[in-house]
Amino acid sequence: xxxxxxxxxxxxxxxxxxxxxxxxxxxxxxxxxxxxxxxxxxxxxxxxxxxxxxxxxxxxxxxxxxxxxxxxxxxxxxxxxxxxxxxxxxxxxxxxxxxxxxxxxxxxxxxxxxxxxxxxxxxxxxxxxxxxxxxxxxxxxxxxxxxxxxxxxxxxxxxxxxxxxxxxxxxxxxxxxxxxxxxxxxxxxxxxxxxxxxxxxxxxxxxxxxxxxxxxxxxxxxxxxxxxxxxxxxxxxxxxxxxxxxxxxxxxxxxxxxxxxxxxxxxxxxxxxxxxxxxxxxxxxxxxxxxxxxxxxxxxxxxxxxxxxxxxxxxxxxxxxxxxxxxxxxxxxxxxxxxxxxxxxxxxxxxxxxxxxxxxxxxxxxxxxxxxxxxxxxxxxxxxxxxx
Numbered sequence: 258x259x260x261x262x263x264x265x266x267x268x269x270x271x272x273x274x275x276x277x278x279x280x281x282x283x284x285x286x287x288x289x290x291x292x293x294x295x296x297x298x299x300x301x302x303x304x305x306x307x308x309x310x311x312x313x314x315x316x317x318x319x320x321x322x323x324x325x326x327x328x329x330x331x332x333x334x335x336x337x338x339x340x341x342x343x344x345x346x347x348x349x350x351x352x353x354x355x356x357x358x359x360x361x362x363x364x365x366x367x368x369x370x371x372x373x374x375x376x377x378x379x380x381x382x383x384x385x386x387x388x389x390x391x392x393x394x395x396x397x398x399x400x401x402x403x404x405x406x407x408x409x410x411x412x413x414x415x416x417x418x419x420x421x422x423x424x425x426x427x428x429x430x431x432x433x434x435x436x437x438x439x440x441x442x443x444x445x446x447x448x449x450x451x452x453x454x455x456x457x458x459x460x461x462x463x464x465x466x467x468x469x470x471x472x473x474x475x476x477x478x479x480x481x482x483x484x485x486x487x488x489x490x491x492x493x494x495x496x497x498x499x500x501x502x503x504x505x506x507x508x509x510x511x512x513x514x515x516x517x518x519x520x521x522x523x524x525x526x527x528x529x530x531x532x533x534x535x536x537x538x539x540x541x542x543x544x545x546x547x548x549x550x551x552x553x554x555x556x557x558x559x560x561x562x563x564x565x566x567x568x569x570x571x572x573x574x575x576x577x578x579x580x581x582x583x584x585x586x587x588x589x590x591x592x593x594x595x596x597x598x599x600x601x602x603x604x605x606x607x608x609x610x611x612x613x614x615x616x617x618x619x620x621x622x623x624x625x626x627x628x629x630x631x632x633x634x635x636x637x638x639x640x641x642x643x644x645x
Contacts, residue, residue, distance in 0.1 A: 258529045259528055261496055263351070263352035263481060263482060265478065265494075265601075266493075267293060267488075268477050269292030269293070270440055270599070271285075271368060272440065273599075274442040275442075276373060281368065281369035285323060285366045286326065289364055292364065293364075300329060302362055304360040305334065305355075306364050307350055307366075308336055309337055310594060323366065333359040335350065341597040341630075342597060342629040344599070345601060345636035348601060349498045361484065362478065364478055365476065365598070367476075369593055369594075371472060372472045389631055391505075403467055403544070405507045406631060407461065408512060409507075409631075410466075410546040413546060417560075419563070422449055422453070424549065424564070425452035425545065429452065430572055434582050434615055435585075435588035437614040438589055441583065442589060444588075447465060468596070469586070469587065469588065474592065475599050493605045496529075497523075497526070497528025497639035498524050498636070499526075500516075500519070500523065501519030501521075503516040514560065515550060515628075520626070521624075521635075524637035525639065535622050536579075536621055536622050537580070537620060538626070539580075539582070539601070539604045539623065541597055542585040547632065549563035549564055550563060557578060582607060582617060585600070597627040604623040608621065622642075626638075
């Protein structure tokens with residue numbers, strides 16, 4: 258296992274769900290202030306800032322808008338846009354800025370009022386118009402993002418015999434995890450039959466196979482391992498990272514194998530660890546099929562075995578590999594580009610032993626995976642707790 262040079266020393270979240278009294282900037286401010294309080298720091302201690310674009314407002318230079326609003330005098334700042342992989346990417350970019358001496362303490366923050374700004378239908382439509390589909394070969398046929406992921410599900414079912422029930426089990430398990438998360442958007446229990454009988458969106462995906470749309474923001478503070486020793490919270494160390502991109506548009510891929518293969522392999526290699534070493538995994542879950550495919554590609558099971566892997570309680574808390582323990586995009590919340598950042602926040606909480614009813618026993622090592630586009634860009638982090 259490699260020696261860490263950067264650590265996450267503070268985490269924070271805003272309220273998640275339908276938060277009608279907060280703008281995108283106010284949600285990000287809530288999360289940032291919570292992270293500062295968690296770390297025992299002040300805004301004046303921050304000299305680096307990373308954020309993502311928002312889809313609800315037209316901000317010129319989002320990192321500049323956020324830095325000015327928060328009063329951060331940053332020596333390094335950037336807007337990261339690798340869609341759902343941005344949360345993981347921000348952590349790694351913060352670590353690189355610290356390693357090169359550009360700054361010492363980086364605030365990473367992302368989120369927006371995606372739900373209360375409009376509607377779920379409008380949000381889905383805007384994502385479809387944001388470049389997920391190829392403008393010449395796909396857009397003319399009118400696919401929404403669920404339509405494109407449905408192609409992945411259909412092919413996986415055809416090639417490997419994956420069933421709708423297995424996909425539904427992902428939704429049921431993550432909803433159970435969300436039921437144990439007091440800040441989750443959707444906490445009411447669901448069953449496999451609930452998923453299978455819910456509104457069909459794009460065959461074989463039903464609405465409960467699809468991520469929800471939420472308001473919310475998350476924040477994390479990254480600093481050097483040396484400085485982290487003097488702060489109040491247990492540091493969570495960045496041990497490895499990797500990226501992968503095998504296509505931009507879904508028509509350019511074989512559908513059932515993704516750049517997660519490359520991102521995961523690079524992350525494990527840089528950390529000097531293997532999938533078998535992980536105590537839990539925070540897997541990006543924009544659709545139930547995404548979890549199945551990414552578990553395979555990241556090496557937790559062989560290609561084609563993901564459906565069987567998620568069955569029988571294996572990915573639940575207390576199972577062989579607890580997955581997305583806060584409830585994920587399917588249930589905990591999905592405010593757009595910031596959605597995958599909550600996976601990072603939950604990993605830190607688990608590695609500190611602060612997850613309450615959903616705590617993974619003896620959690621010391623974790624994988625966090627983000628996916629941008631239609632299984633397009635991937636970023637994987639390997640995180641370790643203080644005793645790792």
